[in-house]
Amino acid sequence: MDGGFPHPGEGARIGPNAILQLVAVLDDQLGGAARDGVMQAAGQVVPPPDAGMWPEAACRAVHLTVYRDLPDKADALMTRAGTATADYILAHRIPGPAKALIRALPAPLGARLLTAAITRHAWTFAGSGRFAVTAHRPVTIEIADNPLSPGLGRPCHWHAAVFTRLYRALVWPAARVEATEDRRISRFVIRPR
Numbered sequence: 001m002d003g004g005f006p007h008p009g010e011g012a013r014i015g016p017n018a019i020l021q022l023v024a025v026l027d028d029q030l031g032g033a034a035r036d037g038v039m040q041a042a043g044q045v046v047p048p049p050d051a052g053m054w055p056e057a058a059c060r061a062v063h064l065t066v067y068r069d070l071p072d073k074a075d076a077l078m079t080r081a082g083t084a085t086a087d088y089i090l091a092h093r094i095p096g097p098a099k100a101l102i103r104a105l106p107a108p109l110g111a112r113l114l115t116a117a118i119t120r121h122a123w124t125f126a127g128s129g130r131f132a133v134t135a136h137r138p139v140t141i142e143i144a145d146n147p148l149s150p151g152l153g154r155p156c157h158w159h160a161a162v163f164t165r166l167y168r169a170l171v172w173p174a175a176r177v178e179a180t181e182d183r184r185i186s187r188f189v190i191r192p193r
Helices: 017-030 032-042 056-069 074-092 096-104 107-120 157-170
Strands: 130-136 139-144 176-182 185-191
Touching: 017 032, 017 056, 017 074, 032 056, 056 074, 074 157, 096 107, 096 157, 107 130, 107 139, 107 157, 139 157, 157 176, 157 185
Parallel strands: none
Antiparallel strands: 130 139, 139 185, 176 185
């Protein structure tokens, strides 16, 4: 499923919401038995709700299992899980004054501030992937060797949903993210509408 490329970050860690929010979506959309089936097929256990940084390989295994075993539902499930992750970030990780400042700024400046904050915290959601902002108009984010990418040229719906929700909540209410995958680089182009 990953296009056959190796992942050097076997010991890398990633924020637990990459797996916790997906587990919650699987429970909600498919039920506990289906969730257990995915986790078993991935060879993983459900992390505790208070889990700290989680092994990247475990998160990757669950994401890839969803894409492999639920191909007709995977994109929608990953989009829901990414949106839920962004909602968690908005509620628990971005202080109220920072959210107010980003919203109060003219949109181009708010986008730059949000993009800078995302860049500072990229290690929590990109794991061993190499994160870069390659443009600001439109905002373009790239993650080389993205550990959560489904591979085979398919875009990473989880990251796209995280970015969509954050930019819509804080900068552009109609923001849209164009996600592509090419040569082991996940690219996300974020436009105001």
